[in-house]
Amino acid sequence: MSEKSVIRSTELASTQQRSCHKGQLDDPFDNNWLEQTRQEIGADLVGVLAVDEHAHPDFLYGVKAFLPSAKACVVLGMEYASETMNLIKPPQKYMGAVKTGDLLAPHVNQLNIEIDKANSKLVKKLRKLGFRSLALPSRGLPLRPGEIKASLSFAHVAEAAGMGTIGTHSLLITPEFGTRTRLTCMLTEAPLKTTRRIDPVDDCTHCLDCVKICPVGAIASPVPGARYQIDAMRCKFYREKFDNCGLCQKVCSYATGHSETTGGPLIASDAFQHAQADYVRLDTSMEDN
Amino acid sequence: MQFAAQQQSLQEDQALLLASRGVIRLKGKGAEEALQPLIITSIDKHEKKPLLTYVLDDQGHLKIDLFVVRHDEDLLIELDQTLIPILIDLLSPHCKALKVAAQDVTAEWRVFAELPDQNTFDDGSEFIKYADPRSHMGSRLLRPENSRISSQWGSEIKWATHAHKLGFLPSTTRLQNLQVSPLEAGLHALNLLDAERLPKRLQAAISSPETGLSRRLLPMRIEPKGDSFPTMAGGLPVLAGDTEIGRAVCHHGLFALALIELEPWRNALNVGAALHCADQPVLISWPSWLSQESRGRGGPVAMSSKLN
Numbered sequence: 001m002s003e004k005s006v007i008r009s010t011e012l013a014s015t016q017q018r019s020c021h022k023g024q025l026d027d028p029f030d031n032n033w034l035e036q037t038r039q040e041i042g043a044d045l046v047g048v049l050a051v052d053e054h055a056h057p058d059f060l061y062g063v064k065a066f067l068p069s070a071k072a073c074v075v076l077g078m079e080y081a082s083e084t085m086n087l088i089k090p091p092q093k094y095m096g097a098v099k100t101g102d103l104l105a106p107h108v109n110q111l112n113i114e115i116d117k118a119n120s121k122l123v124k125k126l127r128k129l130g131f132r133s134l135a136l137p138s139r140g141l142p143l144r145p146g147e148i149k150a151s152l153s154f155a156h157v158a159e160a161a162g163m164g165t166i167g168t169h170s171l172l173i174t175p176e177f178g179t180r181t182r183l184t185c186m187l188t189e190a191p192l193k194t195t196r197r198i199d200p201v202d203d204c205t206h207c208l209d210c211v212k213i214c215p216v217g218a219i220a221s222p223v224p225g226a227r228y229q230i231d232a233m234r235c236k237f238y239r240e241k242f243d244n245c246g247l248c249q250k251v252c253s254y255a256t257g258h259s260e261t262t263g264g265p266l267i268a269s270d271a272f273q274h275a276q277a278d279y280v281r282l283d284t285s286m287e288d289n
Numbered sequence: 290m291q292f293a294a295q296q297q298s299l300q301e302d303q304a305l306l307l308a309s310r311g312v313i314r315l316k317g318k319g320a321e322e323a324l325q326p327l328i329i330t331s332i333d334k335h336e337k338k339p340l341l342t343y344v345l346d347d348q349g350h351l352k353i354d355l356f357v358v359r360h361d362e363d364l365l366i367e368l369d370q371t372l373i374p375i376l377i378d379l380l381s382p383h384c385k386a387l388k389v390a391a392q393d394v395t396a397e398w399r400v401f402a403e404l405p406d407q408n409t410f411d412d413g414s415e416f417i418k419y420a421d422p423r424s425h426m427g428s429r430l431l432r433p434e435n436s437r438i439s440s441q442w443g444s445e446i447k448w449a450t451h452a453h454k455l456g457f458l459p460s461t462t463r464l465q466n467l468q469v470s471p472l473e474a475g476l477h478a479l480n481l482l483d484a485e486r487l488p489k490r491l492q493a494a495i496s497s498p499e500t501g502l503s504r505r506l507l508p509m510r511i512e513p514k515g516d517s518f519p520t521m522a523g524g525l526p527v528l529a530g531d532t533e534i535g536r537a538v539c540h541h542g543l544f545a546l547a548l549i550e551l552e553p554w555r556n557a558l559n560v561g562a563a564l565h566c567a568d569q570p571v572l573i574s575w576p577s578w579l580s581q582e583s584r585g586r587g588g589p590v591a592m593s594s595k596l597n
Contacts, residue, residue: 054563056512165574196561199583202508202574206454207425208406221406224450224542227510256577 029192038076041121042114045077045176047161048192059160062141062152063187067134072192073185074122075158078115080180080249081107082259088246091215104244111182112138119184131190138184148232154183162197167204168211169219169248170228175203178258179249207255210248219248302410302439304401304430305448309460311370311395312431313377319387320364324357327379329471329486332357339419341481343461343471344379349488350468354461356429358419365417365431367400369462401430402448410439423457423479424578446541453544456508456576463539465523467548472498474506475579499582502551506538509547512570519567521545527566527573529557535573537566549573555584 038046049055050072051063063070084107087100094101119135126133141151155172159165164174164181171179211219218235222228239245253259315323321332330342337359344353353376355368368376373393380391403409403418404427414436420428452459458474470491476482477495484492494501509527511518521537527547528534534557535549547566554573557564564571575583 194561196558198558198585199555200558200572200574201580201583202454202456202576205425205577206451208404211406221404221447221451224446224544227543 027193029190031195034192034195037122037125040125041076041118043076043118043122044079045075045163045174045181047075047077047158047163047195049073049075049157049161050192050194056156056160058153059157061144062150062157065151066136067132067187067189069132069189070134070187071189073152073157073161073187074192075154075161075163076115076118076122076184076186077158077163077174077177078111078118078182079177080111080182082180082253085180085246085250085253086259088244088250090213090247091243101244101246104246108182112184115182115184119186123186123188126188126190129190131188133186133188133190135186136184138182148236152185154185157185158183160194162195162200165201165203166227167252168206168208168222168228169252170230171249171252173203173252173256175201178203178256179252180258203256205255209251209255213247213251215243215245215247302441303407303443304403304409304439305407305443305445307400307402307429307445307448309369309371309445309462310367310400311373311393312398312400313366313368313373314360314392314394315364315366315380315384315389316392317384317387317389318362319389323380323383323387323389323391324364324366326383327376328355328357329476329482331483331486334483341422343476343481344376345471345488346468348468349491350470351458351461351464351474354458356419358417358431360417365394365398367429367431369460370395371462397434398431399434399436401432401442402445403427403430404448404451410437422481423452423455425455426452426457449539450541450544453508453539453541453546456506456546456579458506458546459539463522463546465538467524467536467538469506469538469548472502473504473548475576478579478582504535504548504550505579506546507549507573508576509537509545509549509566510572510574511540511543511545511566512572513543514569518569521547521566521569521571525567527564527571529553529562529564532557532562534564545571547571547573 034046034048049059051060051070059073063073084103087103089101115138116135119138123133123135136152143149144151155166155170158172164172167173167179169179172181172183173179174181208221211221216234216238218231218238220229325332327344328342329345330340332340340357342355342357343351344355346352353368353372355366355376358365358367366376373395377391377393384391401409405425407427409430415433416436417431418428449459456475458464471477471482471487472491472494477498482495484495487495511521521540522545523537525537526533527537527549532553534553535547538546538548564573
């Protein structure tokens, strides 16, 4: 690359930067810019939550921890393949059969790579415009000291950015893909505005199918003072030590109409009348071994 | 170990005891004809199925919600206990004409709700179970007062909160002095209305509820500022900035129902005004069963493409 062209590209960047700063009055970062950017970076969904002093303390905690000067948090979403989700089965159905649900973990890894790439493209684009930006890893963030709570919950930021609703299972349900959505976030100094939905619909049907299907009873029907009630340790332990699970995600995509196949066979099964008993059965089989 | 687990699940009776509900027995061959003039659903269309229906006041607003269940040759009517004398008064002229006896039998029955994730124990004693036709509200159980008592029975508050979450009115008594029409409560979307049984004014609105209704009973979620917050019910105003956009109807925990004026609410959403009630931030949403009547279900992406 010649010296001249380098100067030109630098000039272009600084011109764009100036126009963006100047353009704060006519809002260069409107919904059209956001949609165009989403297509450029290859994300399936995008939403923005602006940082202001009235924002939720949990959100401000995350912002302060990672990029205190950030003015907005951008959430990117990528669709899980429904073909992979359809292979997930409850533990009883694997008896003597190929454990097809194990494809979920490699699929998640692949999605993480793709969505992180999209995130770093967005970070580069905003940095070129002169705004400091930080891409957060899609694998998740460090927990807060002494708590099983992420320093910044992508799903909660996404809900506040109008991308969907957090359901009884504490996962984000989007109108586009239901629970089949992988999320990541980036923090930026760019003055982006919060995205909102027209006539917000509660995407959770409150059918409680996720409560019934959980093989370890980690999801409870919430008490009046809670939106969801999750035993995070039980869920995490089961997923890490026994099975990749994903049953609540699968059953939710049936309930919200985001599965390719309709009339999911899972909940109708008598085997799931007593979720607790299934856990005990699993426990017993381990003792036998 | 497995056997022990099964024993455990049999002993657990997760039903929610609805202590506020009572039962009226209509005894006599003309029981259906005696009830029919008062309610907004045609009993004969529902053959022998249990029925959720409503009694309206003179202005066409919701007055009494009731379940009608057949028991032997009689009708059992399940409703809020405080409304029993009112319904018996309304029934009395029809009952006299048709020689039907209306009797408060609340002392003989316990009313339970069973949410979709719950199981109840069948101990062999008599019970009547019927589905709640509202999506994901589970079913109801009538058990004789002398049947087994369980320490596992849950509170009615949980059932009411579940109803609030879904955008359903748990009982018309919770409306207090607010006047809500059956269409504003979304009953047409649940196929609970028979147009010919409605007042004429509502018959016109039922054909195009999207344009014919200016307000709706919608779920309102509270995002509290601290650990405690006041009850948001009884017509407390819901505000967008300083503008009133509706009234809170009833409330338990984080979930409430509010009667929302649609246009002011949509204007507030467009300008991004923060919504609050009793000085607490609130979120109002369309329940998923009524989403077809919202103007858009899209996320930010769909929204931006609509703007283009």
